[in-house]
Amino acid sequence: MSTPLYQYQAPEPTSAQLESLELLRASERILLTGHERPDGDCLGSQAALARILNARGQSAFVLNPDPPEARYGEVTELAEFLVDDGGELPDHDLVVMLDGGDLSRTGRLAPRLESASSRKLVVDHHLHEGADWWDGAFIDTSASATGVLVRRIASHLGAEVDAGTARAIFTTLVTDTGWFKYSNTDQETMLIGAEMLGAGVRPAQIFSDLFQREEAEHPRSLSAALARTAYFGDGRLAVIDLPLGPDGRSSAADGDAALDILRSVEQVEVALIVREIGPARTKLSARSKGAFNVQKLAHRFGGGGHAKAAGATIEQPLGVARLELVEAAVEQLAVTKDRRSTPRSAAEAERRKRGA
Ligand SMILES: [Mn+2]
Structure with missing residues (x-):
């Protein structure tokens, strides 16, 4: 591959975000979760963060309340994705909830996550109401997608973005910006998108995987x-x-x-x-x-x-x-x-x- 034209520079983390990064660094076995009926931002963020943590020698896996739609198959094959079977949670010392800041949005997983002795981290771009239930929060409501925050986290942790992670992050951007046409599309979104192309993403392929596999009906x-x-x-x-x-x-x-x-x-x-x-x-x-x-x-x-x-x-x-x-x-x-x-x-x- 030719030399990438652009490398993304993350903004300085806030003090709350620095604490979140510390939580991530200090954990060994990390359970990533998200909202019910996970979308491309949720799944892509999870896949990307799992890969970033695994590349650091940490053990990260995804456990979601609902199975992913088939259209996200190329994203969920990028990391270990489990679907809750109602049983005991796998061993873990940190929960990271992505693309949602209300634990109730994890549906039937919520009571078990809440009572687990693990520490809790939220990585999200939604407006949060109600009490803070977490030990750390990497939240920025101005970010177009949770994937933007995961890309920032990769920078802060000094992690490489490989082709698989790039694919996952690109999926988050196009999901939450309606393929760069909603008003949340900002310069940071486009810069990260541009960087992902340098890492091997082929937008036409991703478009086809996500949006051109409807049933005949x-x-x-x-x-x-x-x-x-x-x-x-x-x-x-x-x-x-x-x-x-x-x-x-x-x-x-x-x-x-x-x-x-x-x-x-x-x-x-x-x-x-x-x-x-x-x-x-x-x-x-x-x-x-x-x-x-x-x-x-x-x-x-x-x-x-x-x-x-x-x-x-x-x-x-x-x-x-x-x-x-x-x-x-x-x-x-x-x-x-x-x-x-x-x-x-x-x-x-x-x-x-x-x-x-
Ligand atoms: Mn989102």
Whole structure:
């Protein structure tokens, strides 16, 4: 391989981050975990951190509450990935929770993790509420992906990023930035991405592995979901509700793909998918563009996430949850500045400030 054009320089760690690094250095057998239904940021961060620690001669493995989707097969083969079987936790002296700061998001693993005598570390980029339950936290809510934080940790530990680790980290970036198109895409994201290309990542291959392996049913289930689109609040809010199928199973429609299409409509600022997952259980996926904060909306329903991507599990029947969500979202839209009135350039913003 030719000499890489660029090597990433991590920002100076904060004192809390320095303590986190000390925890990592001081541990021998490290259990990495994450949230239920792990996504590409969660799994990629875990694979990358496991490889970084293993290369240092430490023993790191992943234990998740749920199995990974098949699309992440090329990521989970990069480290030891276990799925919880409800039994005793494997021996470990440190737990690292990645891509989530609330232990409850590890689902049924949470009580066993909590009662384990091991020390606890969080590596995350979500807004955290509630008491700190950990011994250390490497948190930066401005990071586009947890993988960015893992890349910083590699720098701080003086670890090499090999081709496998690069693949894992690149997967985290493209998952959480929607392939570098969401507003969280910043210079650090692109610099790390550029560095990963130097380490052997081929973006087209990763795109194909992640996003071009749908089942034959995918276009039809997506179109059935999109046909349920309803608009509220002068078209600024788009909602798709997905009832259980005739077989009693929740819809298999790809929510992310549908949410992308809803947001492609010019006047849509908030897109919601409400999916029935049981008789009194509804899952919300919320996305926004412009100023609307979906984390705030999800929080009202017991969920969380980021300003532009959030979710919640609501203990209500689909119809009730949908009604309450629409009401809350329209209410919040009323106090959110209309996207069309948002200045498109710095020069325009300056003109408006001067009242011109
Ligand atoms: Mn993430």
